[in-house]
Amino acid sequence: MAKRFPWKSNYLKIPPFVQSALNDIDGDLITVAATKKIRRRDIGAGQYSHLGLSMASSSVVAAGPTQPAADAGKWSLRNAYGWDRKRQDWPMVQKTWTFESPNFGDGARNGWTMRSWTKDVYQHQIFEPQGMTIEASVLEDRGGEQVVVKFALAPMLSRDMAEFDLMLLWAINVLQENTGVTGVYASHATREEYVSAVTLDWQIFPPGTVDEVVARLLGSSNPTNAADFEKHVRERVQLFEGFEPIAYIRGQGGFGSYFGAQFADDLVVFENLRYGNAVYLLYQDWDEASQRSRLDLLRDQDAHFDRVLHTNGWQDRLIALLHDKLFERGLHRRRKGYRSKSRGQ
Structure with missing residues (x-):
């Protein structure tokens, strides 16, 4: 620089x-x-x-x-x-990557299967x-x-x-x-x-129609640097709806506005609307995690969460992770009507 x-x-x-x-x-x-x-x-x-x-x-x-x-x-x-801080001083952990592959080499004819592979990796501390x-x-x-x-x-x-x-x-x-x-x-x-400056006020909303959920999540909040704010929220809700969330969440504080969806007690997907550079999948008990301050919410070993950066293909990566984490929890919810953009369908 x-x-x-x-x-x-x-x-x-x-x-x-x-x-x-x-x-x-x-x-x-x-x-x-x-x-x-x-x-x-x-x-x-x-x-x-x-x-x-x-x-x-x-x-x-x-x-x-x-x-x-x-x-x-x-x-x-x-x-x-x-800040993504690689912690080589922390114990290595196992991480799993999930992807879809065509059955017998022809996905159009034989369908697609979720596959995964696991390896030991250094942990990262995310700020x-x-x-x-x-x-x-x-x-x-x-x-x-x-x-x-x-x-x-x-x-x-x-x-x-x-x-x-x-x-x-x-x-x-x-x-x-x-x-x-x-x-x-x-x-x-x-x-x-x-x-009051570092605490997030979390609100929990029940599932509903896309319009109802978007209206609740928007409220009166519109971060000044979030472009196409309502469109952004609507796209996320439409993506989440296919996985049948049990609740939607919204957290507001002096330095950020968060929203997302809860799929299990220990599976919440959310992002910061003010910055919008990544989506987080949190794998800890939500009742406990929601009591943390804004500064401490994600300052933990990344064995407890995954971060999906908003780079090319991030929606596919998020969907694949959600499939995998729901499957691990015995919640076999395949996204309705999902067709991977990476396959050009």
């Missing part, structure tokens, strides 16, 4: 000045933020436009929270698109897009050559969150990559405000 900004990109580990500031904070909640003196002419030249800073006449204007630029560095890229945002605010502007701006990152962090050190490194690097400064402060937010 080509370097976009003139300042230091990121840190390999938490720098001493951040660790020192962290040690001086008594509370549990941490805000990643820093102040910076910025030349007025740099703002006018657009160097900070990705952070919502601009000039209006002679005044500096801050436009509010912005999504960090994905091309600012590797941590910003992970923030925007997620969904984190949805961190940066808000700029002008602290001091006396009309001179420089202004003082504070950059604050959301959401805040909690010391008791899973892998706090890694999440702190991620957050300070997102701020560093996009602003050239970073730091930590004690958050003034309450614990309740933190919990």
